[in-house]
Amino acid sequence: xxxxxxxxxxxxxxxxxxxxxxxxxxxxxxxxxxxxxxxxxxxxxxxxxxxxxxxxxxxxxxxxxxxxxxxxxxxxxxxxxxxxxxxxxxxxxxxxxxxxxxxxxxxxxxxxxxxxxxxxxxxxxxxxxxxxxxxxxxxxxxxxxxxxxxxxxxxxxxxxxxxxxxxxxxxxxxxxxxxxxxxxxxxxxxxxxxxxxxxxxxxxxxxxxxxxxxxxxxxxxxxxxxxxxxxxxxxxxxxxxxxxxxxxxxxxxxxxxxxxxxxxxxxxxxxxxxxxxxxxxxxxxxxxxxxxxxxxxxxxxxxxxxxxxxxxxxxxxxxxxx
Numbered sequence: 001x002x003x004x005x006x007x008x009x010x011x012x013x014x015x016x017x018x019x020x021x022x023x024x025x026x027x028x029x030x031x032x033x034x035x036x037x038x039x040x041x042x043x044x045x046x047x048x049x050x051x052x053x054x055x056x057x058x059x060x061x062x063x064x065x066x067x068x069x070x071x072x073x074x075x076x077x078x079x080x081x082x083x084x085x086x087x088x089x090x091x092x093x094x095x096x097x098x099x100x101x102x103x104x105x106x107x108x109x110x111x112x113x114x115x116x117x118x119x120x121x122x123x124x125x126x127x128x129x130x131x132x133x134x135x136x137x138x139x140x141x142x143x144x145x146x147x148x149x150x151x152x153x154x155x156x157x158x159x160x161x162x163x164x165x166x167x168x169x170x171x172x173x174x175x176x177x178x179x180x181x182x183x184x185x186x187x188x189x190x191x192x193x194x195x196x197x198x199x200x201x202x203x204x205x206x207x208x209x210x211x212x213x214x215x216x217x218x219x220x221x222x223x224x225x226x227x228x229x230x231x232x233x234x235x236x237x238x239x240x241x242x243x244x245x246x247x248x249x250x251x252x253x254x255x256x257x258x259x260x261x262x263x264x265x266x267x268x269x270x271x272x273x274x275x276x277x278x279x280x281x282x283x284x285x286x287x288x289x290x291x292x293x294x295x296x297x298x299x300x301x302x303x304x305x306x307x308x309x310x311x312x313x314x315x316x317x318x319x320x321x322x
Contacts (some may be wrong), residue, residue, distance in 0.1 A: 033111040035059040082296035085261040090306035099227035103188040110192025124193045155274030166225035177233025214273035216294035221265045
């Protein structure tokens with residue numbers, strides 16, 4: 001194998017080992033074993049290559065890490081949010097983007113189907129909910145449903161429910177991702193029909209400025225949970241050049257990382273729905289600001305930052321190899 005191909009094939013793993021050293025002793029030992037194998041191969045075929053020196057330094061560092069004291073838990077948590085989760089998201093950007101497009105497709109289907117046939121809204125959302133919403137619109141308070149109930153209980157109830165839904169969507173990936181696709185489609189249609197319910201009354205913009213005070217984070221998290229389920233199913237269906245069970249385990253591990261990363265997102269979205277969305281009449285500047293900041297956060301943390309981080313670490317690795 002040519003040296004350039006050898007580097008290309010393994011550099012992502014080396015990069016992860018360098019910047020995201022595993023905390024689990026077994027994982028650390030496995031990484032060390034792989035590096036030793038890489039080092040033996042490099043010494044055999046590229047004895048004077050810079051990649052050989054690089055791998056040797058990496059292996060030496062992990063060897064020392066095995067015997068030194070553990071870092072504090074807080075630093076591990078910080079490393080997860082700063083490096084591990086964003087790089088995992090970047091690794092699967094293609095699947096996550098597909099999840100977004102798939103959800104959007106059924107959102108559009110739901111919106112235009114409800115526009116063509118008013119009975120669809122009742123079938124999807126329930127006739128009682130439709131009647132209540134129409135009553136609120138007639139009273140001049142179209143989103144009054146968000147003003148009812150105890151804020152704390154609303155927050156906790158919605159948070160638990162959404163996390164349970166996300167775990168179900170992710171676990172559905174075990175069945176080759178088909179139930180995951182169904183859940184994403186169903187949710188997309190529901191949101192599209194919900195949007196049309198207000199758009200038909202000339203409240204389309206208000207829908208986004210009010211419902212997506214909490215919906216920006218909530219819907220994003222559902223889409224990413226669907227992506228995590230598809231990653232799980234993809235790991236088994238399309239193992240690539242590695243053993244199917246190894247690919248499946250890696251897909252399960254990466255998908256679970258994404259789900260864990262979404263837990264505070266669900267908690268914050270539910271908090272917004274319980275405490276902030278209901279203020280849209282009295283403090284519309286606050287609800288609009290929360291909506292705008294949520295959109296900025298989603299675009300930055302789940303799209304731009306993972307790309308930037310991956311590119312920066314790749315450049316650093318290339319410079320070290322040179």
